[in-house]
Amino acid sequence: MAYNADNTQLSDKSKVVAGLLQIFLGGFGIGRFYTGHVGIGVAQLLTCGGLGVWALIDGIIFLVSDTRTDAQGRKLRA
DSSP: OOBOTTSOBEEEEEHHHHHHHHHHHGGGTHHHHHHTOHHHHHHHHHTHHHHTHHHHHHHHHHHHOSOOBOTTSOEEEO
16 A cells, blocks of 8 residues: 555545546546445436536546545545
8 A cells, every 4th residue: 555745545546547537427427436436426427427517527626636535535646
């Protein structure tokens, strides 16, 4: 397992992969399923990613934010 400079554990998931999945397949909640957030993934699936708006914004935030985590609360890798 990898650790940050502040000795916190990093996820095995990538924020770039999660962001791109969310931008291109966010209507199906794929980016959220990838990070383990099944509940939000199902909500995005049922709403078609908030008609695409929620999925697009979520994908962009995945790409630019350093605070996104996986379902276990570990920061996503850069």
